Amino acid sequence: MRHRYSILLFPLHIFVDFLSLNIGFVGAYGIKFGTIDPVFETPYATLWWVFNLVWLAEIILFKPYIFPRQLFKADHLIKKMLLLMALHIAIIAVYWVAVKGYYYSREHLVIAYGLFAVLGIAFRVGGLIFLKEYRARGYNNRRYIVVGYGKLATTIRGFYDAHPEMGFHFYGYFDEPNDETSDLLRGSYSDLLEYVKVNHIDCVYCCMPYIDNNRLRHIVDGAENVDYQVKLLVDFRGFLAKGASVEYHDFLPVLNLSPQVLADFRVNTLKRGFDILFSFSVLSLGAPFFLLVALFTRLSSKGPILYAQERIGRDGKPFLIYKFRSMYINSEQSGPALSAGDRDSRITPWGRFMRQTRLDELPQFYNVLRGDMSVVGPRPERQFFIDQIVEVAPEYKNLLKVKPGITSIGQIKFGYASSIEEMVQRLRYDLMYPERRSFMFDMWIIAQTVRVMMQGRGK
Structure with missing residues (x-):
């Protein structure tokens, strides 16, 4: 046995x-x-x-x-x-x-x-x-063969070769001989069942689309008599990275290649519910503190307390983002320009403190209540800068599939960007969010943001 x-x-x-x-x-x-x-x-x-x-x-x-x-x-x-x-x-x-x-x-x-x-x-x-x-030492191993030779067949073999601790031993490929088949070809489809029986093969990997349905059915039927497992390999790697899912129409499985992770109803519902509750609590309980920050902003320099600017949100839709004003008025008369950080003479002394502690972002909780933003998500940018970023890093478009946020991984790990190059560097962090987003991940980002605010380490 x-x-x-x-x-x-x-x-x-x-x-x-x-x-x-x-x-x-x-x-x-x-x-x-x-x-x-x-x-x-x-x-x-x-x-x-x-x-x-x-x-x-x-x-x-x-x-x-x-x-x-x-x-x-x-x-x-x-x-x-x-x-x-x-x-x-x-x-x-x-x-x-x-x-x-x-x-x-x-x-x-x-x-x-x-x-x-x-x-x-x-x-x-x-x-x-x-x-x-x-x-x-050769014990407790499984023997497997791959039916249908091609890139997918070599990929599964490479996986098990890289993980010998799983104990899977390769016993050859099976396919109809042609100019592209490997030297490791053990025979054609007609030889397969006899080879499996003689060599005590445990698992038969069948690669789609290199094998047709009739031959696949023959292999599956043979498993009942010879005692081996049949596993179907389909190359969905490029799609699964975007969040594919399986739907069943009666007995027929259908692969949904739309970005399921980004459109998942449960995640979106829980996230929106948290956004409303959290933002309402901050705006209600923090109202006296907001008034104090507003007073300091008004007394620190001439100009309005709040600053509104058009940003690009989910699916490319523009909206007005609100912040406590941290710069002197008319700072962008010559056109859109990124902040140069501590060296930027346009930032007021009080504004520099607000940026270090992220206090200038607090009015954006109103944007969250409106539904323009989320508490956690990649930072929204202006179209002027998005066009330049996409030329260097086209993957930025993936961030437009989720709602932008007040805080993000990029804000924690990198902070404000003073150039297109720094925006691209921050992008490396923010691109992690659409694939990994979850309620617990959002809580971790919020906790890290509070730590940055308390330490005054905002860049």
Whole structure:
């Protein structure tokens, strides 16, 4: 029987996690109280049972130990464990409040979860190191072939060659012979099933569009008799980077190549709801502070308190952005010009302080309420400068697919740009946002912005 030891990984994983959980619980009691005898008696024995039952329920519901080899990596395993542990902590906290178990030691629980995390992570890292060495010696490996020769076929082979720890061994290509086929061609489609049977092949990768549907169906039907996996390779790399998704029309899968990440309803709804709530809170609670900043702005130099300027928003739509005026009036009589930072004589002394602390951006919360902007998003620019940036970096157009924001990664990592070259440098940071945006990522950017404001490090 091939891979007879692989089946042991699942129960071993469960056993070690339960062992780690119980060692953590009992060991933490010993560390806290200097003895472990009372942990076997009420009320701690009850809590001990609840600890194990909650973990068992999580295993049954979420099946955390079932994943392909491609995801058998330290970061994935540890992340999954920590997520389950966080849920476990939340459920135990609810149980604690429900039974009014204030007699349980919080320090004991903290130590218990700490020990559990250390043991669980150590097992996962140690297990991966062992498997890597074990597979390097030729054990616990999978044999695979690729049907349909072309660039996609060489790509999947290159992937497994670069990751020997996954234990996939290449056994050749299958295709109809022609001038472009490789020396590693093991035969034509008619030879495939016999080759799979004789060489105990575990996985057959079929590359589209190099193989037609009739031959693919023949390979799939043969898997029932010879016992191998069939995996379909389709080259969607250029589309998936833009956020493709699969839709099902009855039984027919349809690939949606529109930028799904950018149009995702849940993300947009949650983001807009947060924008409204956060902006309304800032404008309401910060009204006295806003009036104070406005007073200083009015007294520091002649001119209006607020400054309005046309910027380009989502999908190229222009809007008026509002800021506390940080420059002397008529600073752009000769035409649009970027700020030269601390060396810019157009900036007032008070304006320089506002820029360092980002206070000049506060009126833009009104833009957020109007829907022109978001709290987090790439900074909007004027069309005059966008035209120049696009000539150097056409990828800037990707930023116009999302709503601009008051703060962004570029603002945190780079700050204000004083030239087109610096705008392009800042662009490298802002381009990360459309692909990675999420509620938690927005919270991280806001926290970093507050830190920059408090430290007065705005550039």
